[in-house]
Amino acid sequence: MNTIIAFILMFGLIVFVHEFGHFIIAKKTGMLVREFAIGFGPKIFSIKKSETLYTIRILPMGGYVRVAGDDPEIIELKPGQHIGLTFxxxxKVQQIIINNKAKYPNAHVIEVESADLSHDLIIKGVLVGEEQLMSYPVAEDADYVMDETATQIAPYNRQFGSKNKRQRAMQLFAGPLMNFVLTVILFFILGAAQGIPVEEARLGEIQPNSPAETAGFQTGDEILSINDQSISQWVEFQAIVRESPEQELTMVVDRAGEQQELNVMPRTEQIEDITVGQIGVMPYVEKSLAKAIPFSITETYEWSKMIFESVIMLVTGQFSIDMLGGPVAIYDATDQIVQTGFWNFINWTAALSVNLGIINLLPLPALDGGRLLFIGIEAVRGKPISSEKEGLVHFIGFALLMLLMIIVTWNDIQRLFM
Incomplete structure (x- = not known):
């Protein structure tokens, strides 16, 4: 149960932050946001505030911000159609009632001659039973009502496509950007709470009943050499220990200005099917809010670099698609990490957040990066690609991504349960 709660909270936070980035820029640039959703599938909770429907859906594996113009506007008034109008x-027209007009006794029922709900915001028609053609101005926040469900119209100036290239690019980029911001914040919290590991080979916490405790090591000891090999960095110390399971090592340490020689034999540990040596020590850390800021930025950069390099390796065929992990693998990893402690879970959340940010920026159809690519092409050629062609590309891309998700999930199930 703890893992389920942690998994939902983790994905909920990452997705919320991502979609909030899209949402806030859409609002700031005047786009009509129809829905802010966390999750996919059937709604389990919804509330409408102002012009936006906020929903939580049953599958906590993503989310979306539905902006007017992302999909074709579904309202279309045809000549000869009978509709009801309230004011x-x-x-100005406040409600356009498509059917069940008898339930709105105060509505004016007209026969439509023409309508423009994008630019001029006007409906022309004749009152049923009369002959005089009338023009009815439509309010910008008018609703059309189908099956007694109201949906706000989207004048062109409120649609995604009406905004300039910079505004559209900002709205698309804001989601991944917020994931990077979340990652920096989480790493800052980690650095401030747990401390910043120092670069030199200085020992922090000594685990009870470990080879290091048995050999007499103490917190604060600085490793100067191992088997007469000079040591200056923690990574050097760690590498030698990991490569020396069950081999006695002679270490010279600096303890409060005095040098001491200690002998220790790393015990054998299995980490992901790899045999390594460990002596049971943690790196020395400094607790400093000032140092937590550069630490958070550096960690975010290092994780970003590692993820980007992994993507390059996948594209160039340096590792197989079978090595990719999907939702099942992420859940399994979360289960293991939750058992190791709260701060490891925060670190894992930060890593997944930056991962989502980078993946979404890849120039692939249906992802934010793919849509940004189309804006870039528009900037180069001086005019946009037709919405029909772009929509088809994104549809095919989305279908391929779903296929990839199915393959990766099946690989996860085989790897973990078969």
Whole structure:
């Protein structure tokens, strides 16, 4: 149960931050946000505030911000169609009632001659039973009502496509950007709470009943050499220990300005089917809010670099698609990490957040990076690619991504349960 809760909270936070980035820029640039959703599938909770429906859906594996213009507007008034109209205090159309008009006795029922709900915001028609053609101005926040469900119209100036290239690019980039911001914040919290590991080979916590404790090591000892090999960095010390299971090592340490010689034999540990040596020590850490800031940025950069290099290796065929992990693998890893402690879980959340940010920036159809690529092409050629062609590319890309997700999930199941 703890793992399930942690998994939902982790993905909920990462997805919320990502979608909030899209949402806030859409709002700031005047786009109509129809829905802010966490999860996919059937709704388990929804509330409408102002013009946006906020929903939580049953599958906590993603989310979306539905902006007007992302999909074709579904309202289309045809000549000869009978509709009902209600009006606001300014005598502008506030509701366009498509069916079940009998349930709105105060509505004016007209026969449509023409309508423009994108630019001019006007409906022309004749009151049923009369002959005079009338023009009805439509409010920008008018609703059309189908099956007694109201949906706000989207004038062109409220649609995604009406904004300039910079505004559209900002709206798309804001989601991944917020994932990087979340990662920096989480690493800052980690650095401030747990301390910043120093670069030199200085020992921090000594684990009870470990080879290091038995050999007499103490917190604060600085390793100067191992088997007469000079040591200056923690990574050098760690590498030699890991490569020397069950081999006695002679270490010279600096303890409060005095040098001492200690002998220790690393015990054998199995880490992901690899045999390594360990003596049971942690690196020395310094607790400093000032140092936590550069630490958080450095960690975010290092994780970003590692993920980007992994993507390059996948593209160039240096490792197989079978090595990719999907939702099942992430859940299994989360289960193991939750058992190791809260701070490891925070580190894992930060890593997944930056991962989501980078993956979404890849120039692949249906991802933010793919849509940014189309804006870039538009900037180069001086005009946009037709919405039909772009929509088809994104549809095919989404289908291929879903296929990849199915393959990766099946690989996870085989690897973990078969």
């Amino acid at each position: 606001n205090d300014q005598q």
